[in-house]
Amino acid sequence: MGVVVEENCVKGYPVVGGGLGVWPMAAKPCDLCKSASALLFCKPDSAFLCVACDTRIHAVNKLASRHERLWMCEVCEQVPASVTCKADAAALCVSCDADIHSANPLSRKHERVPLVPFFESAETIIKKSSAANAAAASGNGSSNLVNFLVPGADEEEDHEDDVSWFIPPQKAALTAAMDPIEVKCAGVELFYTDFDHLLDFENPNQLYLNFKNNQHVAGSDSVVPVQIKPEIVSGIGSSDRCFDIDFCKSKLPFYNFDQSINHSVSSSSMDIALVPDGASASDISYSLGKHVNSGGGEALNINNSSATQATQLTGLDREARVLRYREKRKNRKFEKTIRYASRKAYAETRPRIKGRFVKRTDPDQELDRMMFSGGSIDFFEGYGVVPSY
DNA sequence: GGGATTCGCGATACCACAGTTTTAG
DNA sequence: CCCTAAAACTGTGGTATCGCGAATC
Numbered sequence: 001m002g003v004v005v006e007e008n009c010v011k012g013y014p015v016v017g018g019g020l021g022v023w024p025m026a027a028k029p030c031d032l033c034k035s036a037s038a039l040l041f042c043k044p045d046s047a048f049l050c051v052a053c054d055t056r057i058h059a060v061n062k063l064a065s066r067h068e069r070l071w072m073c074e075v076c077e078q079v080p081a082s083v084t085c086k087a088d089a090a091a092l093c094v095s096c097d098a099d100i101h102s103a104n105p106l107s108r109k110h111e112r113v114p115l116v117p118f119f120e121s122a123e124t125i126i127k128k129s130s131a132a133n134a135a136a137a138s139g140n141g142s143s144n145l146v147n148f149l150v151p152g153a154d155e156e157e158d159h160e161d162d163v164s165w166f167i168p169p170q171k172a173a174l175t176a177a178m179d180p181i182e183v184k185c186a187g188v189e190l191f192y193t194d195f196d197h198l199l200d201f202e203n204p205n206q207l208y209l210n211f212k213n214n215q216h217v218a219g220s221d222s223v224v225p226v227q228i229k230p231e232i233v234s235g236i237g238s239s240d241r242c243f244d245i246d247f248c249k250s251k252l253p254f255y256n257f258d259q260s261i262n263h264s265v266s267s268s269s270m271d272i273a274l275v276p277d278g279a280s281a282s283d284i285s286y287s288l289g290k291h292v293n294s295g296g297g298e299a300l301n302i303n304n305s306s307a308t309q310a311t312q313l314t315g316l317d318r319e320a321r322v323l324r325y326r327e328k329r330k331n332r333k334f335e336k337t338i339r340y341a342s343r344k345a346y347a348e349t350r351p352r353i354k355g356r357f358v359k360r361t362d363p364d365q366e367l368d369r370m371m372f373s374g375g376s377i378d379f380f381e382g383y384g385v386v387p388s389y
Numbered sequence: 390g391g392g393a394t395t396c397g398c399g400a401t402a403c404c405a406c407a408g409t410t411t412t413a414g
Numbered sequence: 415c416c417c418t419a420a421a422a423c424t425g426t427g428g429t430a431t432c433g434c435g436a437a438t439c
Binding site: 346347350 | 403405406408
């Protein structure tokens with residue numbers, strides 16, 4: 001599993017080649033201390049540095065403090081990022097950008113901007129980000145926030161249920177190549193699985209939502225199981241380490257899902273980006289304060305109080321977490337969830353040849369009229385019935 | 390012990406179509 | 415900015431097919 005590093009594409013910065021399937025498991029270590037993961041690349045020094053070493057090296061004199069630095073790619077963690085994807089709220093290298101954003105039509109629409117080098121110390125940026133996030137948090141009711149609180153090392157296992165269903169096929173392939181995919185929030189490695197609790201469809205109190213125009217809209221297809229509890233849907237697990245989302249609030253300013261979230265395990269057509277594209281991305285504060293919320297107020301709040309600690313994960317820590325993640329993923333069980341009973345009903349009555357749907361004949365249509373007319377609501381027994389609008 | 394073959398299992402593609410959402414005019 | 419029509423998208427189930435690992439020869 002070699003990593004081809006080339007000097008191209010981004011002038012002066014190494015670029016990883018090979019795309020999916022060649023990423024190593026561990027993040028690139030800091031060139032100086034060798035113990036922590038490198039989080040930035042200093043161009044003048046041609047060195048990959050962790051936050052601590054960056055602070056130490058570049059605080060020596062004014063000249064050093066003017067060194068041009070770039071954040072590492074958040075996906076491969078091997079080379080400096082060259083672009084920022086607003087939709088994914090992630091800094092990506094050329095190769096990862098190409099891989100991820102060629103995955104599907106939706107991802108291709110993601111707005112990306114060139115990553116601007118920074119000259120401040122990484123630590124300062126992180127602190128500023130923390131302060132901004134803290135201010136945002138204190139200025140709003142907790143119910144208005146999504147708190148990406150740092151999972152504790154011991155409890156983290158409970159957060160590592162897989163969300164491969166939540167990842168588009170291409171990303172799933174990516175997962176296979178380098179799973180677990182991780183999202184770094186405020187320097188904290190959050191597996192995608194951290195979103196699982198937010199979207200726990202196996203919970204008896206299932207919540208089916210269409211995040212349309214920042215609102216939850218029940219009811220495409222008319223027949224949808226709906227159970228919306230009028231209280232906050234909290235993350236499962238310890239109360240202080242979870243997502244808190246107030247679904248009752250009319251707007252979710254940070255999550256503009258333009259598709260309904262689905263849990264159709266067998267679906268092969270899911271093109272759901274983890275973070276939707278569009279303007280809302282600017283309201284997301286993420287990854288070490290690289291991008292602090294600009295909208296103020298109800299932006300995604302990240303508590304990175306132990307960010308530094310988390311970023312100092314050693315290779316062994318990381319490997320152990322990955323192993324736990326894989327073990328849990330191996331043992332998981334998915335139960336198919338029917339989101340639209342009407343479609344299920346149609347599908348069950350639809351004529352087939354060798355399992356494939358075929359065009360209806362007239363007698364079939366007559367049968368359907370008999371089944372679906374005359375208020376045969378019993379047909380959907382067991383499902384909530386939502387009227388069409 | 391190593392290679393070839395067989396078997397079983399899981400994952401996935403395929404199909405039509407009603408309803409919803411997005412886009413264009 | 416609003417409205418309408420058209421296009422695009424989504425999800426649904428049963429079967430065939432594919433790929434992979436284990437077992438057997």
